Amino acid sequence: VIAAMNSLALKATLGEGTGLLLQIVVPLALGIVLTRVRAFLDRIVERVFFRKKYLADKALRRFAKLSGRYEHADELLAAAVTNIRQHLGAPGVAIYERRGDGYSCIRQEGDVAYPPQARIDDTAFVAARADQDDIELAELDSALGTDGNVFPMAAHGELQAVLVCANLPGVRYPADERALLAHVAHQMGTALYVLRMEAKAKVVDALARAPSSALSELQAQARMLVTAVSLG
Numbered sequence: 001v002i003a004a005m006n007s008l009a010l011k012a013t014l015g016e017g018t019g020l021l022l023q024i025v026v027p028l029a030l031g032i033v034l035t036r037v038r039a040f041l042d043r044i045v046e047r048v049f050f051r052k053k054y055l056a057d058k059a060l061r062r063f064a065k066l067s068g069r070y071e072h073a074d075e076l077l078a079a080a081v082t083n084i085r086q087h088l089g090a091p092g093v094a095i096y097e098r099r100g101d102g103y104s105c106i107r108q109e110g111d112v113a114y115p116p117q118a119r120i121d122d123t124a125f126v127a128a129r130a131d132q133d134d135i136e137l138a139e140l141d142s143a144l145g146t147d148g149n150v151f152p153m154a155a156h157g158e159l160q161a162v163l164v165c166a167n168l169p170g171v172r173y174p175a176d177e178r179a180l181l182a183h184v185a186h187q188m189g190t191a192l193y194v195l196r197m198e199a200k201a202k203v204v205d206a207l208a209r210a211p212s213s214a215l216s217e218l219q220a221q222a223r224m225l226v227t228a229v230s231l232g
Helices: 002-013 020-049 051-069 073-088 123-129 175-209 212-226
Strands: 092-099 102-110 117-119 149-155 158-165
Touching: 051 073, 051 175, 073 092, 073 102, 073 158, 073 175, 117 123, 123 149, 123 158, 149 175, 158 175
Parallel strands: none
Antiparallel strands: 092 102, 092 158, 102 117, 149 158
């Protein structure tokens, strides 16, 4: 339709003997106008004919924007997994956090059984530490399997966790959905980093103020926090 409009407009305005300046200006002006029309029509098509996808994209972007407002890491991780499964239909979602000399699965849902622990030099995590935005498990030999994608959850230049999403049966995530998941993972990584730092500060403050009878419990909390690479 847009191509036909462009052709008719050119025929109506440009005839034989038209000056060179007009031959340059008219197509340029039409190109600018029709590009805006096309962008508008694309939005209409997306919202009407691909409404489910449009709403899923909108919901995940809203979650990514709000992720920095969570005050508890468990609530943040639960909301992330729920949103991804609900809006993208991922059959399996997992989040791994670096703790000590390996990675621990701190949250997972779905039909895919991910290992509770993974080696620090598992190829999926090595690739994530290389600052890739999107890692195809099919290209790697990883304990996480061969079906799905891994998205780094980095903050301040450090990889503290990764988001793992299994593919729908026989279907891979298209480029726009992978870009969206990479954005969600980045926002979550920043939010999780802040929450871990705040938790560490609270434990340090409590240790400084606590009576001797409560020290053993606080020390246990401190040991758990210090194992995460994001805390130093």
